Amino acid sequence: MKKIVLIALLFLTFTGYTQERFQRIDSLLTYLNNNNKFMGSVSLREGNEVVFSKAYGFADEENKIEATNTTKYKIGSITKTFTATIIMQLIEEKKLHLESKLTKFYPKVQNAEKISIYDLLHHRTGIKDYINQDSLSVEDFATNDLKTVIYNKINNYESIFEPGSKFLYSNSNYYLLGGIIEKLTKESYASNVENRIIKKLGLKNTYYPNDKINSSKKESYSYIFNGTNWEKAPEWGNNVAFAAGEIMSTPDDLTEFMFALFNGKLVKNTSLEAMKDLKDGYGIALMQFPFGERKFYGHTGGIENFRAVVGYYPTDNLGVSLIVNGDNFNRNDIMIGILSIYYKIPFPFPNFEKIDDTVLQKYVGTYASPEIPLKITVSTKNGELIAQATGQPSFPLTPKSDTEFVFQTAGVEMVFEENKFTLKQGGQKFKFTKE
Template structure:
């Protein structure tokens, strides 16, 4: 008996040693990523159901008055989608709606037909992305709400991009409509439904549907979104960037984003999912199971499958498979990853753009948890901009068409202060910075624009991103 007892004690000590080693390696990883003290966010790692790492870096504000801590709330961006999906799935479980319902049942003024709730949940509706709409459709003098976006859909969207269920097309408009359906079916504002049926039951006391720029918003313990300004060589509030102005007039939107939470509350979310306390087990498994398009092929893009607010790589209907979702919105970058088999969970919430990519970070954490060698991770380079003369800025301006697909265009513009902006077809206008007379770089993403001359006139630009080179010829 004594030998058995000693063996058990030995195994417990060995497991504790392994856990300590993992924690130490994770801690070293984050310290290596914070050598300039500019890493800013909340990070948590769970292994075998236990928190083995929890750490907070940086500040809630650009002035560095308030340090990020366990109570700091971050905007979740697209990580919010899994919460919206949960609300819809709860109502389906109660028989209040069906995934097969056509959305015209809830929005009678739509000019198109054939879109079902399941198409919204799986991003196969064919409804265009509201963030890429004609700017003239949007009232920029106010904080727009879901109702404002619905009115535009009803008035402006005559046809779909494709037949519903024909292909996968990520669109945040889908999730605005889902949020509105939750309100119509439940008879409650979306924020109240989420509080009563998801956040409170899960014990998420510091989580809410949130609009930071609304007059009565509680900004205590709020981690503001920050981005790097290459001109001032410092991090500033995203509200100070002209190209991110849309975060202000779209701040009343919820469903695709619009939820703020803490790392500790997201741990409670994971526990609620693990215990199936918010939704029956078989119902949740459907949210991380593969569905098919009209032609019978799996709903898939870039090697990933899309469920109801979750991404995954395993096509089996297996509750233990890894599933995750990222979130990205000006100033914020986040990811949560779940894997039930080993009860592993990773949370990364950042309130600074331009510092670290969450994908290689997640991969490194996974390697540590599996006691494997960790690949080297590099921080984003914080490049410094130069100042161009007025005539140098003007020579870059114009419209450039992609040589292999002329409907894809780049518009290069500038404001009265000489700030330069690049807008790719279907995307928001983003500020870019001059590295040289003929080279601009992004800080929102890792990409460069290089211009070419012929007879001393700019005739093309080349986009360098993700190892690709795409040439655009100047057309006006």
């Protein structure tokens, strides 16, 4: 009897802590939403069970339609992982090979005879990015066949480098892969996504859209905070992103997709291993996101002002997805907060109370330390403290108090005194003095 009681007590304690953990994640996201830093949705999946799922803010701010965990968001480049999965299925069906050349499908692309499917999947083609290194005109958007316009642009690009020689992310690669899927299957890309992934997994809130956003269909707009209000971001036209970034989904569906991908429901293990094989940090539409000693596989996405990420950690069988439709805070910092709380790592909530500028000005200057060979310059911008180490990008400092500031992404804490500060990172402390 005592053993049964003890086991029951342990179970209750674990269950209580689990709920406390998710309540704290909810508190963090609610706090960010209440401070106009974030609108969006999150999902945490353990195995095939969603253990936390919630949406924050509005899907349609103008009409005050609140988001729910079935609200659909644009996922941007996470679409590439769907596209790559279909390509790997076609390879398994012997309809295609990683070594197959682009010349078979798009012979007018420069170096098509040298560019392989492997190169397209790994962004090693030398093909210019039609989105980030080019622009679409008003006339382009007005055409009835935007895809043909974009394919013609890609056909006419001069190659940036020799195919296979290096990595350069280019949306053109996955636009072409979408066309290859259509040519091989004689079906639309949308139909392939529907039949090969969505129906197979029973995803309820994922699809390739064929019209503009409609909030009455539980679709979300994206927003930019103007300092006072959330402003709706302009929409892109249909087929602008195509197989490189067009799909709409939810965090729940994205974590289910990743669970299925890593557990043999969509491709064979040999295909998955090929997808996980990183070259210059990029696999076949998979990247690694480190969180301490843990390595999550997944992808990020950005389109209009949507920001999305999905990750899967095989060791813990943990899936996590965050989609942001109101972007006024670093998405990576939000994810660090979610995972820190999940893994019981201390995580101080950011402090959005403005510190008096006269206090901040006392910290402005260049600091040096006899312990490490770099200098740190501290400045202010828009009422916030900014730090920059020699030869490195600047980073914002979030206040914990009038004297303590943190940069959570790198685990940095800086404690100021008069004309000096102590930098804490990774269990080490370094004394800096103002020059």
